[in-house]
Amino acid sequence: MSGSSFMFDWVYSDKVKSHFMEPRNILEDPEYQDDGKGQVGSMACGDQMLVVIQVEDDRIKDIKWKTYGCASAIASTSMMSEMVKGMTLEEAYLLTPDMITQKLGGLPQHKFHCSVLGDKALRAAIDDYLDRQGLDNPYRKNVAQIICECRNVTDQQIEELVKSGKAETLEQVQEITGLGTVCGSCRSKARDLVHELLHMYGK
Ligand code: FES
Numbered sequence: 423m424s425g426s427s428f429m430f431d432w433v434y435s436d437k438v439k440s441h442f443m444e445p446r447n448i449l450e451d452p453e454y455q456d457d458g459k460g461q462v463g464s465m466a467c468g469d470q471m472l473v474v475i476q477v478e479d480d481r482i483k484d485i486k487w488k489t490y491g492c493a494s495a496i497a498s499t500s501m502m503s504e505m506v507k508g509m510t511l512e513e514a515y516l517l518t519p520d521m522i523t524q525k526l527g528g529l530p531q532h533k534f535h536c537s538v539l540g541d542k543a544l545r546a547a548i549d550d551y552l553d554r555q556g557l558d559n560p561y562r563k564n565v566a567q568i569i570c571e572c573r574n575v576t577d578q579q580i581e582e583l584v585k586s587g588k589a590e591t592l593e594q595v596q597e598i599t600g601l602g603t604v605c606g607s608c609r610s611k612a613r614d615l616v617h618e619l620l621h622m623y624g625k
Pocket residue numbers: 569570571572573601602603604605606607608609
């Protein structure tokens with residue numbers, strides 16, 4: 423066998439394929455009664471993601487989503503939607519793209535940034551829920567700081583990449599996450615951070 427179907431088989435895990443071919447918890451009901459709604463990404467980049475949640479007793483009772491993203495974004499959000507049902511809001515808020523990727527059996531490195539979309543939209547939905555309730559967000563302080571606003575890349579993600587040895591230069595971080603590829607205003611902050619992390623992890 424040769425050609426693109428062979429490459430697809432080779433690059434993605436069976437779990438990724440399963441979630442891509444049969445995504446779970448897709449938002450289909452236009453009348454869905456959400457308690458919180460989060461939308462991230464941009465149509466211009468073709469990677470918009472919408473996540474809606476229902477909350478009961480501080481737990482995610484139900485979650486639905488839809489996206490115009492790629493196979494990796496679809497698979498990782500589908501997996502995420504299965505993982506967060508029943509979680510407390512705090513547990514859901516602290517979920518990282520790495521945790522989702524591991525459950526999927528990994529993603530190709532250059533696809534890692536696609537997996538952050540669902541996670542970011544979920545946080546936005548929880549923010550929206552708390553906002554609607556008139557509550558302050560007690561979890562935000564525990565999560566990473568966004569370094570690249572355009573591509574939603576956090577310091578925590580960059581740290582994970584450097585720590586694991588997946589990236590040893592700013593260029594590699596850019597390649598994997600898409601950081602700095604839109605307005606470019608985050609590049610010098612990101613360069614300092616990568617430098618600091620390389621120093622921290624002895625690379
Ligand atoms: S903030 Fe990073 S590219 Fe714009």
